Amino acid sequence: MIIAERKPINEIMDMVKDAKRILVLGCRGCVTICSAGGEREVEILASLIRLGKQKAGQEVSTIEATLVRQCDKEYIDSIDQWDGQYDAIISMACGVGVNFIANLRPMAKVYPGVNTSSFGGSAEQGVWSEQCAGCGNCILHLTGGLCPVARCAKSLMNGPCGGSVGGRCEIHKDVPCIWQSIHDKLVRIDNAEGLAAIAPIRDWSTAGHGGPRKIARNDLTV
Amino acid sequence: MSFTPNIQAFCCHYTSQQTLAEGPEGLLADGFPKSVTIHRVACTGKLEVSTLLKAFEDGADGVYVAGCPLDKCHNLMGSQRAAKRVAAIKKALTELGVEPERIEMYHLERGFHPAFVKAAQEMDERITTLGPSPFQGGAK
Incomplete structure (x- = not known):
């Protein structure tokens, strides 16, 4: 699988400093397995973004969603259901997902929520190592x-x-x-x-x- | 200006047995601070990071988790898992520029013991010193 880990929250907050409505978009593929960008991590990141915005005294609303994959056009198309409801997307998929959204939705502001590391596997619980x-x-x-x-x-x-x-x-x-x-x-x-x-x-x-x-x-x- | 903190405590079934036996009035008589609201959970290992973050979103100035001793959890590793989640939130709070001391993990023996009250008093004192949560006052 593709291994990734969430970016530091302050780095993400800087990306969305001008956004008031944020779509936090997870992926049920590799990043769910390596606990970087699945449903649970989307919930956590959305909460941290709201807290960060509260601290800054800024308004924010978040939409939390997780696609089956972000590396296929058919799944990316499903984000159209939130058209007009967000200013920015934080993709918690690997870099492929961010690229796919950027390719397919040229007007969308999409930012990476994770650092994509390598192709690897789970060496033990909570540990992933590069293999390929x-x-x-x-x-x-x-x-x-x-x-x-x-x-x-x-x-x-x-x-x-x-x-x-x-x-x-x-x-x-x-x-x-x-x-x-x-x-x-x-x-x-x-x-x-x-x-x-x-x-x-x-x-x-x-x-x-x-x-x-x-x-x-x-x-x-x- | 006086400040009464809002502290949310998540305690496992075993560490919070005292609350069952004494009830709220009994705890207050023991010196348990009024600022602390107890949420009893079956095991702290079941607590999600998002649940603890939600407490801050809902207005908590401080949050703590009371679970079994590290090597004597009723569910073997529940309190170890909880401690790691609390540590993860401390890291995230630091990244957000917020005092990590606003959340804490306590490992307490089960049953009747003063440490349960002492943990609450310690958090009450700590959060009172730190002041209101930086997350408050902003837009929701």
């Missing part, structure tokens, strides 16, 4: 299913580097050296001979270095 960098050229079949692009601090293709000590990365003792993990995994599954091969210089054009990426499938487009 969305680089567009997956090599997990070569690395025992463990991603050096996302999980090596240097995104090395021929690791580990000299900063790997005791299975830990030099950037922080809590960060495992993913190349040590890759080595251990490949040995465990009797597939370590592949480690002797030197990975060629990587083409990063699929990782966004060639501009915004797009996938178009002729079998699905109409």
Whole structure:
């Protein structure tokens, strides 16, 4: 899922300092799962916005809503039911949702309620860790299913580097050296001979270095 | 100018047993401040952040939660969860430029004990010193 966390409330208050009617819009997708922008977080943020405005002596009304997703036109269309009832939208979806609203409703003032962090999973309750960098050229079949692009601090293709000590990365003792993990995994599954091969210089054009990426499938487009 | 704070207390079934036994009059006789309104909940772990924020929206100058001791919650981790939610609100209040001391978490033994009254007195004194909530006086 896409991992995000709510922005500091004072940063959000600054975004909506001129707005008197605010639509706080959550998403039932990834940000609900990582407790950043679902129904519960919408309720909390709307309350904090009202309190912040009360403190500033300003009028405010909030509309609280949560869409199934904010990354599909069909769901974004449903915000038209509040047309004329808000001055600004705080989207609590990932950055995709904010972009989609901005794309599809050119006149809407839409602001991000969360900082979008990474693609990851729930390591334990309340903890989410990055697992995938969305680089567009997956090599997990070569690395025992463990991603050096996302999980090596240097995104090395021929690791580990000299900063790997005791299975830990030099950037922080809590960060495992993913190349040590890759080595251990490949040995465990009797597939370590592949480690002797030197990975060629990587083409990063699929990782966004060639501009915004797009996938178009002729079998699905109409 | 005299100021009587509006303090909303959310207490779990176990820490607020004294209120059941003594009733409001008995509590007042023990020194429980009139400024504190008690809301009894089955377990503080069930309290939502939004419920506590709503208390401020509704005019509370201070809010506190009284749950079981951290390692002796009747529902195992209820008071631990409540403490984390209170901490999250303290952080949000700070971000809004409001004193985080306006909300507090207390971990109290169950049953009859003076600490229940003392927590209320402490909050009454603290909020009286801090003054009216900065959230009041603004537009609704």
